[in-house]
Amino acid sequence: MNRRQQTIHDFGNQWKIHGRLNPSHWTSIEMFVDYLARLMDPHELKGRNVLEVGSGSGRILRMLSAFHPAELIGVEPSAGFEVLKQNTSDLNNLKLMKETGSSFVAHELDYIFSLGVIHHIPEPESTVQNVYNSLKVNGKFVIWVYGYEGNQIYITLYKLLSLITKKMKDSQLDKLSDFLQKIVVGYGVISKKLFLSKLPMSDYILNVFSPCGALERK
Numbered sequence: 001m002n003r004r005q006q007t008i009h010d011f012g013n014q015w016k017i018h019g020r021l022n023p024s025h026w027t028s029i030e031m032f033v034d035y036l037a038r039l040m041d042p043h044e045l046k047g048r049n050v051l052e053v054g055s056g057s058g059r060i061l062r063m064l065s066a067f068h069p070a071e072l073i074g075v076e077p078s079a080g081f082e083v084l085k086q087n088t089s090d091l092n093n094l095k096l097m098k099e100t101g102s103s104f105v106a107h108e109l110d111y112i113f114s115l116g117v118i119h120h121i122p123e124p125e126s127t128v129q130n131v132y133n134s135l136k137v138n139g140k141f142v143i144w145v146y147g148y149e150g151n152q153i154y155i156t157l158y159k160l161l162s163l164i165t166k167k168m169k170d171s172q173l174d175k176l177s178d179f180l181q182k183i184v185v186g187y188g189v190i191s192k193k194l195f196l197s198k199l200p201m202s203d204y205i206l207n208v209f210s211p212c213g214a215l216e217r218k
Helices: 003-018 030-035 057-066 081-087 125-134 154-167 170-193 202-209
Strands: 048-055 069-073 095-098 109-115 135-144
Touching: 003 081, 003 170, 030 057, 048 057, 048 125, 057 109, 081 095, 109 125, 109 154, 125 135, 154 202, 170 202
Parallel strands: 048 069, 048 109, 069 095, 109 135
Antiparallel strands: none
C-alpha cells in the first residue's frame, strides 16, 4: 500500500469511528463563513455547479447545500463513503462519487472546494490538475489548509504527541483524544474565569473549539 492509499485507508477508519454529525458550532453556517473569511460571499453559490474534494463525513457538503447550488457533488475515496451517504441522504441535489481527487470526472464546474484536505494528500499535484481541468474558464478553486503561522505551540505539541499516537490502535487513540479534549476545554474555562485571555490559543479555545460538541472536539 503506497502513501496515498494508506492515507485514504486511515481517514476511512477515522470517519467510521467518529463520522456522526450533530448540530453544533462544528456543523454551523457560522463556521463555514469563518472559513471563507473575505475570500467570497457564499451566497454566490446559489444556482451554481459545485464540487467538494474530500467530503469525509459530509460536514462541508451540508454547509454548501445551505446556499442552494444547482448541483452539488461530493468526492470521497475512503471506506467512510457509507457514513457520508448516511449523513447526506436528505440532500436532494447531491451526487456522491467514490473517487480520489485525481480520478473524479466532472466538467464545467463553477466552484470546487477542498477545506482541510489538500495538505493531507501525498504529492497533490495530480489532484490540483484534475480540479483545474474540471472548472469552467472563470471557475474558482477554494482551498483551506492548515497554517504554520500562529500555530507553533499547537504544532510542537502535535509533533510530541505523534511520537506516541502513531503507534496506538484507533480505539486507543479515540479514548486519548476524548481525554485530551476535556483538558483543552478545562484550560479554556480556567483562562476565562481568571481573565487570562492572553494565554496561548485561549481565544480560539473559547470562541471556536469549546462551542463545538464533545464528539466534534474529540
